[in-house]
Amino acid sequence: MTGPTSGTRPDEIRRHNRTALLRRLHVDGPSTRASLAAELGLNRSTIKALVDGLAEAGVVAERVPALRSGAGRPSLLVLPQPHAAVVIAIDVRVEHVAMGFVGLGGEILGRDSWNLHRTRDPGEVITHIVESARLMADDLDATAVGVGVSVPGVVRRADGHVHEAPNLHWTDVALGKRLEAVLKLPVQVGNDAELGALAEHVRGAAQSSSDMVYISADVGVGGGVILSGQPLRGSGGYVGELGHMVVNPQGRRCYCGCDGCWETEVGEPALCRALGLPDDAPRGAVVATLRALDDPAVLTEFAGWLALGLANIVNVLGPELVVLGDLYTALPDSIVDAVSAAVQQRSLVSRAVGGTQVVTSPLGRDAKLIGAAELAFEPVLDTI
Helix, strand or coil: CCCCCCCCCHHHHHHHHHHHHHHHHHHHCCEEHHHHHHHHCCCHHHHHHHHHHHHHCCCEEEECCCCCCCCCCCCCEEEECHHHCEEEEEEECCCEEEEEEEECCCCEEEEEEEECCCCCCHHHHHHHHHHHHHHHHHHHCCCEEEEEEEECCEEECCCCEEEEEHHHCEEEECHHHHHHHHHCCCEEEEEHHHHHHHHHHHHCCCCCCCCEEEEEECCCEEEEEEECCEECCCCCCCCCCHHHCECCCCCCECCCCCECEHHHHHCHHHHHHHCCCCCCCCHHHHHHHHHCCCCHHHHHHHHHHHHHHHHHHHHHHCCCEEEECHHHHHCCHHHHHHHHHHHHHHCHHHHHCCCCEEEECCCHHHHHHHHHHHHHHHHHCCCC
């Protein structure tokens, strides 16, 4: 009987073990050699060889824990060194761009952001990204090894081609190739909600959930899906346009050409209307109004549409957890609780799994930036 590595060359096994060790440290943080051996199913001599090699290369370091317990010599902690591998994370939104240099282990080493206002020309956005990246690299004395980009649109994962980002007024933008040409780095581009889901799964509310859905509400509404611990991306990467599920055929016309898309009932303009604000009210005003809300009952109809769409999603995908991100994180707790209860009541699948939980994102506005960083790190960890 042969094992899973039967026939595999020793160097391939070492590379596989090294990548697994780095991913464990990158995602979960410092650990002792003994714990790493137990978690990864490797013997202590293998862990020692891996850690010694990574330490010699400056990728990890070993330190005495700040808090010691018990007598005797303490076990050293193996810590990832942030500057050993740095990626550029970019979150392109409808109204602004956020950018960060993120080190191994997930530490955000530096940030920048700027408003787009009325200027959303792809060329100008790319130029600003390049200029900001060069300034940040100099300030931080950091050399990036990859780039991850979050975009609110339909993105081809193979090359980062943005087929359509309606709220940015982008059509057929070769974003990945254009950024690679000027930054001289490998660039990964993903849909913003997909990367929000990735962030929640790796570092947020869904770390212990293998099946979850992330719902993004910026101007439009999108969704990211994790099934069996892996992102659901589809054959071309075109998964997650949950906002264009039709829930009200007699509803408002959506920019996609349909009437009554879920987005028209639970997107930012719909939330503004429920709050008595203009459809194009500034994001800060919407958040401030939500947090100062005396009577959450004004959101009853809005919450009903939100619950209806989520019940459909839960019935189709069967997640154990739904994470509400972006603007939804400012919803009153009573509304989120009511939506969660309604989903359980309306969804056969939710009842079958013991109640799909609906929560707001603990990552807030950083979710897609973090997701972009993790997207960039995916191919990097195997090459450090």
